[in-house]
Amino acid sequence: MYSLDFIQQRISSAFADARFLHEPIKLYEPISYTLDQGGKRIRPVLVLLACDLFGGDIEKAVFPAMGLEIFHNFTLLHDDIMDNAPLRRGQETVHKKWNDNTAILSGDTMFVLAYEYVAKTDAALLPEVLRLFNDTARKVCEGQQYDMNFETQEKVTIEQYKMMIRLKTAVLIACSLKLGAIIARAEPAEANKLYDFGIELGLAFQLQDDYLDTFGDVAIFGKEIGGDIITHKKTFLFLKAFEVARGDDLAHLTYLFNTPEIPPAEKTNKVIRIYQKLRIDEYTRQEIEMHFQNASQIFNSLNVKEELRKEIHGLAGGMVGRKK
Amino acid sequence: MYSLDFIQQRISSAFADARFLHEPIKLYEPISYTLDQGGKRIRPVLVLLACDLFGGDIEKAVFPAMGLEIFHNFTLLHDDIMDNAPLRRGQETVHKKWNDNTAILSGDTMFVLAYEYVAKTDAALLPEVLRLFNDTARKVCEGQQYDMNFETQEKVTIEQYKMMIRLKTAVLIACSLKLGAIIARAEPAEANKLYDFGIELGLAFQLQDDYLDTFGDVAIFGKEIGGDIITHKKTFLFLKAFEVARGDDLAHLTYLFNTPEIPPAEKTNKVIRIYQKLRIDEYTRQEIEMHFQNASQIFNSLNVKEELRKEIHGLAGGMVGRKK
Numbered sequence: 001m002y003s004l005d006f007i008q009q010r011i012s013s014a015f016a017d018a019r020f021l022h023e024p025i026k027l028y029e030p031i032s033y034t035l036d037q038g039g040k041r042i043r044p045v046l047v048l049l050a051c052d053l054f055g056g057d058i059e060k061a062v063f064p065a066m067g068l069e070i071f072h073n074f075t076l077l078h079d080d081i082m083d084n085a086p087l088r089r090g091q092e093t094v095h096k097k098w099n100d101n102t103a104i105l106s107g108d109t110m111f112v113l114a115y116e117y118v119a120k121t122d123a124a125l126l127p128e129v130l131r132l133f134n135d136t137a138r139k140v141c142e143g144q145q146y147d148m149n150f151e152t153q154e155k156v157t158i159e160q161y162k163m164m165i166r167l168k169t170a171v172l173i174a175c176s177l178k179l180g181a182i183i184a185r186a187e188p189a190e191a192n193k194l195y196d197f198g199i200e201l202g203l204a205f206q207l208q209d210d211y212l213d214t215f216g217d218v219a220i221f222g223k224e225i226g227g228d229i230i231t232h233k234k235t236f237l238f239l240k241a242f243e244v245a246r247g248d249d250l251a252h253l254t255y256l257f258n259t260p261e262i263p264p265a266e267k268t269n270k271v272i273r274i275y276q277k278l279r280i281d282e283y284t285r286q287e288i289e290m291h292f293q294n295a296s297q298i299f300n301s302l303n304v305k306e307e308l309r310k311e312i313h314g315l316a317g318g319m320v321g322r323k324k
Numbered sequence: 325m326y327s328l329d330f331i332q333q334r335i336s337s338a339f340a341d342a343r344f345l346h347e348p349i350k351l352y353e354p355i356s357y358t359l360d361q362g363g364k365r366i367r368p369v370l371v372l373l374a375c376d377l378f379g380g381d382i383e384k385a386v387f388p389a390m391g392l393e394i395f396h397n398f399t400l401l402h403d404d405i406m407d408n409a410p411l412r413r414g415q416e417t418v419h420k421k422w423n424d425n426t427a428i429l430s431g432d433t434m435f436v437l438a439y440e441y442v443a444k445t446d447a448a449l450l451p452e453v454l455r456l457f458n459d460t461a462r463k464v465c466e467g468q469q470y471d472m473n474f475e476t477q478e479k480v481t482i483e484q485y486k487m488m489i490r491l492k493t494a495v496l497i498a499c500s501l502k503l504g505a506i507i508a509r510a511e512p513a514e515a516n517k518l519y520d521f522g523i524e525l526g527l528a529f530q531l532q533d534d535y536l537d538t539f540g541d542v543a544i545f546g547k548e549i550g551g552d553i554i555t556h557k558k559t560f561l562f563l564k565a566f567e568v569a570r571g572d573d574l575a576h577l578t579y580l581f582n583t584p585e586i587p588p589a590e591k592t593n594k595v596i597r598i599y600q601k602l603r604i605d606e607y608t609r610q611e612i613e614m615h616f617q618n619a620s621q622i623f624n625s626l627n628v629k630e631e632l633r634k635e636i637h638g639l640a641g642g643m644v645g646r647k648k
């Protein structure tokens with residue numbers, strides 16, 4: 001059984017050892033730039049943790065785990081074009097540093113790379129691994145489409161929002177865990193439980209991300225607070241606020257979100273004050289807690305030794321901002 | 325043994341039977357639009373012909389063959405964004421009919437679909453099939469990058485140009501043939517020969533496309549003549565012309581390709597006249613013929629019954645504009 005620290009270092013060293021720079025340089029330089037930036041590498045770490053949980057050889061999971069991380073970074077690269085985002089992890093995005101065409105084509109190539117790495121698994125497991133990865137990749141694309149649809153869609157329900165983040169974020173977390181279980185040759189029922197755990201964890205994780213965007217500490221969150229408010233993103237917080245607001249609060253929120261002339265800092269401050277008055281922070285934390293509890297319940301029903309649960313449980317708690 | 329006609333119809337009906345329209349509609353509508361346009365379906369037809377050539381069950385090749393066609397259409401969709409092309413097969417391109425973001429994301433989803441279809445093969449063959457497809461997809465991306473590099477690169481050699489079209493076009497033709505051979509469980513040496521045949525055929529095919537863009541009959545070519553001249557594309561014709569031109573011809577060509585003010589029709593006519601004087605049409609036909617002869621030589625060395633060769637040979641001849 002490996003510690004979370006050990007597994008994080010194993011993934012870091014795997015990426016440090018990989019050489020992504022080939023000819024033509026213009027194609028591979030943005031790929032190398034993207035994958036060298038690091039990030040938390042949550043997905044490949046989950047693959048190895050899940051593999052270890054079921055007594056598998058984590059070395060057999062390293063390449064497929066890298067494949068999921070490469071896929072995740074590919075989706076960020078293309079999403080950043082679609083969202084016209086200037087920064088990612090504090091650095092210029094590929095389409096800004098180079099251009100849109102480079103970002104499209106280097107992204108496509110990363111997608112192939114992801115498949116190459118995911119396919120580095122025992123031949124006997126390949127059909128199942130590939131089915132899982134294809135299904136996940138398709139759903140992530142669908143999630144991104146719903147996310148874009150919601151930007152211009154007048155009415156979005158909290159249920160629709162959760163369906164979107166399930167597709168866009170949670171299925172890849174779930175896929176990571178299930179992939180590790182498959183490589184460890186866990187019982188299918190157990191692997192599926194781990195997938196369901198990943199869905200609930202992924203929902204909690206995305207809601208936590210939404211929470212931090214508005215109520216986070218800049219120093220911990222690592223990016224400016226209020227981005228979602230300024231871009232009028234229909235997050236859980238936004239949707240919940242419009243669900244519970246009445247009278248003056250509703251009128252004020254409507255005004256704030258429909259008046260582009262309000263300076264960003266003023267808008268953010270005012271919206272946060274109304275959110276606090278409406279207890280949106282509490283509602284959101286309750287929602288996160290609910291999904292985390294669902295996740296824990298599924299996790300605890302797994303047929304694995306008690307002492308093996310600690311590392312995943314620790315990482316999962318960290319993903320949703322729990323201290324212990 | 326099946327006729328070319330039968331196999332073309334089998335592929336058409338397979339696409340007619342497939343339903344690509346799912347929720348979210350905005351994601352899948354452009355995919356359905358693209359795949360319903362048809363086109364010549366050369367790649368999937370080659371898969372089935374190659375499978376049949378080695379006595380395989382063509383029904384087992386239908387889904388993987390569709391996967392290659394979906395992949396090909398995905399590359400066209402993303403290439404059309406990068407080239408800002410308004411039309412494809414006489415219809416509006418996806419990024420024009422919808423927008424760039426839709427074209428990016430629907431393209432990504434088509435790429436997943438391509439993998440899903442390619443993976444619909446016997447589990448025992450999956451590792452080899454996937455290795456071939458990954459390798460091909462990567463090379464096609466590299467080819468597109470070289471193609472974009474050459475637009476702004478001052479000096480491009482004919483050798484570099486051929487390396488580019490080998491990656492961008494020929495490897496997918498080669499992959500189609502080899503995939504059919506693999507599914508038919510042909511000897512690896514034979515499958516590799518068919519791949520090499522496909523490379524030479526693919527080179528001849530792309531050179532023929534270049535030839536037709538300048539010297540073709542609009543009615544047969546199906547698009548306007550002279551597109552490559554107007555966009556100053558560094559095709560074989562262009563590179564050969566600058567290789568052999570001397571004195572006034574060279575000066576005139578240089579002037580024509582460096583003076584954006586010249587009206588397109590005038591430019592095309594004048595360039596074609598110089599090309600004819602320099603016998604670029606003959607050089608190009610010789611080049612096509614050379615690669616076609618290379619292809620034929622490899623093809624004839626295959627260990628298959630004589631009467632089985634006819635259909636592929638017929639299609640191959642058609643691809644490079646041979647009457648017989």
